[in-house]
Amino acid sequence: xxxxxxxxxxxxxxxxxxALPDNEDFxxxxxxxxxxxxSFGVVGTSTADGRYLIWNGDxxxxxxxxxxxxxxxxxxxxLGDPGFLTLNPTGDTALLGQGYGDGVxxxxxxLDLAAPSDFxxxxxxxxxxxxxxxxxxxxxxxxxxxxxxxxxxxxxIDLLARRRGVGExxxxxxxxxxxxxxxxxxxxxxxxxxxxxxxxxGLLYVADSGNGQYKSFAVADIVNAFNTATPLTxxxxxDIGAPFQYPLxxxxxxxxxxxxxxxxxxxxxxxxxxxxxxxxxxxPAGTSPFYGIIYNGASEELIAVEFGSFGDPLVxxxxxxxxxxxxxxxxxTLILLGSLLALAGVHLIKRRQSDTQAVRAISTEDNx
Numbered sequence: 001x002x003x004x005x006x007x008x009x010x011x012x013x014x015x016x017x018x019a020l021p022d023n024e025d026f027x028x029x030x031x032x033x034x035x036x037x038x039s040f041g042v043v044g045t046s047t048a049d050g051r052y053l054i055w056n057g058d059x060x061x062x063x064x065x066x067x068x069x070x071x072x073x074x075x076x077x078x079l080g081d082p083g084f085l086t087l088n089p090t091g092d093t094a095l096l097g098q099g100y101g102d103g104v105x106x107x108x109x110x111l112d113l114a115a116p117s118d119f120x121x122x123x124x125x126x127x128x129x130x131x132x133x134x135x136x137x138x139x140x141x142x143x144x145x146x147x148x149x150x151x152x153x154x155x156x157i158d159l160l161a162r163r164r165g166v167g168e169x170x171x172x173x174x175x176x177x178x179x180x181x182x183x184x185x186x187x188x189x190x191x192x193x194x195x196x197x198x199x200x201x202g203l204l205y206v207a208d209s210g211n212g213q214y215k216s217f218a219v220a221d222i223v224n225a226f227n228t229a230t231p232l233t234x235x236x237x238x239d240i241g242a243p244f245q246y247p248l249x250x251x252x253x254x255x256x257x258x259x260x261x262x263x264x265x266x267x268x269x270x271x272x273x274x275x276x277x278x279x280x281x282x283x284p285a286g287t288s289p290f291y292g293i294i295y296n297g298a299s300e301e302l303i304a305v306e307f308g309s310f311g312d313p314l315v316x317x318x319x320x321x322x323x324x325x326x327x328x329x330x331x332x333t334l335i336l337l338g339s340l341l342a343l344a345g346v347h348l349i350k351r352r353q354s355d356t357q358a359v360r361a362i363s364t365e366d367n368x
Contacts, residue, residue, distance in 0.1 A: 007055070013186070013285060019209045019255075019300055020087070020255065020261070020270055020282070020300055021302070021319040021321070021322070022159055022282070023099065023282055023284060023286075024044075024330055025319040025320070025321070026284035026304065026317040026318060026319055027317065027318070027320070028302070028315060028316065028317055028320045029316040029317065029323055031069060031071075032054075032071075032303075032316040032323075033056045033059065033061060033071065033080075034056065034078070034313055034314060035056050035057050035081075035135075035314065036056045036057035036059065037058075038057065038079070038081070038348065039056060039057025039058070039080070039081045039082060040081050040303065041057070041081065041082050041292065041305075041307075041314070042054060042055070042057075042082065042294075042314060042316075043055055043083070043084055043085045043292075043294065044058045044085050044294040044303070045086055045087055045094075045294070045295070045297075046295070046296035046297055046298050046300070047062070047087070047091065047113070048193045048298060049066060049072055049298065050066035050067075050087075050090045050296060050298035050299045051065065051066055051294060052066075052071075052086075052143060052294060052303065052323065053085065053087075053094060053113075053193070054071065054294065055082050055085045055094075055096050056082065057076065057078075057079065057081055057082050058076055058077065058078065058079055059073050059075070059078075060073070060074055060075040060076070060078060060094070060096075060111060061073055061074065062074050062113075062115065062116075063323070066298070066299065067322065067323070067324055068323075068324055069323065070241065072368070074113075074116040075111055075116045075117060075118050075119070075238075076118050076119070077118045077119030078096055078109045078111070078119045079098075079119070079211075080096075080098030080099060080101065080106065080107060081098070081099045081100055082096070082097070082098075082099060083097040083098060083099025083100070083106070083130055083131055083132060083133065083179035084096075084097040084099075084130075084131075084132045084133045084134075084141040084196070086133060086134055086135060086285055087096070087113075087135075088135055088138065089135055089137070089138055091113075092112070092114055092115060093110055093112055094109065094110070094111040094113055095108060095109070095110060095111075095133065095135070095159075096108065096109040096110075096111060097130055097132070097133045097143070099129070099130060099131065100129050101129045101155075102129075103129060104128070104129060105126050105127065105128060105129060106126075106127060106128070106129045106130060106188070106225060107124035107125065107126060107127075108124065108125040108126075108127055108133075108141075108162075109123070109124055109125075109306040110123070110159075110163075125159065125162045125163060125269065126162075127143065127157055127162070127303075128143065128145050128155060130143040130144060130155075131143075131144050131145060131195065131196075132144045132195065132196045132197045132250060133150075133197060134197040134198060134199050134204070135199070136199065136219050136222060136223055137154065137276040139158055139159050139160040140156055140157070140158060140159070140223060140226065141156070141157050142154055142155070142156050142185065142195050142197055142222060143155050143156075143197075143202060144195060144196070144206070144250075145155065152210070153184045153186065154184070154185050154186040154197070154204075154206060154222070154225040155185065156178065156185045156222065156223075156225075164328075165168035174177070176271055181359055184231050185222050185225040185226050185231060185232060186206070186222065186225065186231060186232045186234070186237075190205065192218055194320055195207035195248060195249055195322075196249055196250025196251055196252050197207040197249030197250065197251070198250070198251040198252065198253065198260075199219060200258065202218060202219050202220070203216040203217065203218060203219065203259060204216065204217045204218075204219050204222055205240075205250075205251040205260065205273075206237065206250075206306035207249075207250040207251065207262075208234070209246060209248035209250070209264070211243060211250070212244035212245075212248060213239065213243045214239070214240040214241060214246065214260075214262075215234070215237030215238060215239055215240060216237060216238045216240060216273065217232060217236070217238075218236045221236075240260070240271070240273050240276055241271065241276035242276070245276065245278075246262050246264070246269055246278070247262055247263055247264025247265055247266055247267055247268070247269060247291070248264045248265065249263045249264030249265075249290075249291070249292065249293075250262065250264075250332075251260065251292040252292075252295045252302075253293065253296075253302070254293030254297065255270060255300055256300065257360075258273065259271060259272055259273065259279055260272075260273050261293060261295055261302065263291040263292055263293040264290065264291065265288070265289075265290050265291075266283070266290075267281050267282060267283050267288065267291070267303060268281070268282040268283070268284075268291050268293060268302070269281045269282070269359050282304070284304045284306075284317035285306050285315065285317060289306045289307060289308065290306075290307045291304050291305060291306060291307070292304075292305035292307065296322060299321070299322060300305060301318070301319055301321055301322025302318075302322065303316055303317070303318045303323060304316070304317040304318070305317075321323070321336075332333035
């Protein structure tokens with residue numbers, strides 16, 4: 001079975017007046033995939049036509065249509081605790097990052113969206129363990145990663161080289177590593193932590209969640225740092241806002257006007273990267289939990305992923321325009337179904353009573 005969500009409601013999405021939803025627009029979505037066994041999160045992005053693309057640490061799902069409640073399973077076997085899912089610049093290939101992996105190395109998976117297929121051993125790309133990733137160009141990918149006791153860092157890999165098994169020949173090594181050779185393009189300050197990466201308008205947005213600061217760097221400078229093995233300094237980036245002004249999960253997407261969409265502890269915020277001002281603040285759960293985001297850049301809708309205590313199921317909040325709830329008439333359907341079952345029960349009781357009476361009548365005749 002490669003389909004979950006039994007009923008699809010197609011909703012028209014107008015991109016001419018898109019805006020982030022408000023708190024009252026959100027409701028809990030129950031027909032959404034939970035993390036696969038051994039995984040702790042669910043990640044995703046959107047396609048150019050506004051459909052959600054989701055990975056739960058095993059299966060990959062594609063929304064049946066923009067705004068529908070249907071998710072089609074398009075591939076499986078892509079194992080690992082999901083770090084990120086992003087699309088290449090042309091939007092026809094998904095890149096899945098395995099995240100922590102074995103603590104030293106982790107896999108990247110490439111999935112052709114035009115002809116998706118289940119995972120085949122040997123197709124994975126080994127890189128350093130990571131938290132998040134984003135394309136810089138057709139072949140270059142930036143990863144946010146770090147080791148305990150060390151500053152987080154932005155590393156850059158050449159996917160084409162890694163797929164050909166000659167990554168080290170195409171990657172200038174600054175920090176020795178036995179597999180998944182890399183160049184550190186940007187070193188964050190001490191006590192920094194990893195966070196989501198995002199690219200828009202020629203800028204790479206980076207968050208130092210340990211020290212609470214967001215910055216932007218020119219993608220051209222990041223690529224040059226990779227090509228010349230000359231890491232950028234953290235101070236060379238452009239500050240966005242003040243330290244600890246926003247949630248610290250990193251930038252997860254952009255509105256049509258170029259504002260940043262950021263999530264983390266307590267809220268989801270829309271931020272003007274120029275002024276640093278908060279345009280909108282959302283708390284769909286109303287309890288200020290830790291939020292992750294699956295952002296839909298085509299419609300400016302989002303799935304707010306609420307993380308509770310360790311081991312608890314994830315709670316997914318979405319607006320009806322972004323991910324349709326089970327249809328309103330489903331309540332009526334349940335009532336009708338209950339009525340039918342009740343009628344069937346009454347009919348069964350009457351049938352049994354009738355059968356019992358018939359048996360008693362036969363028994364009385366036999367006794368005569």
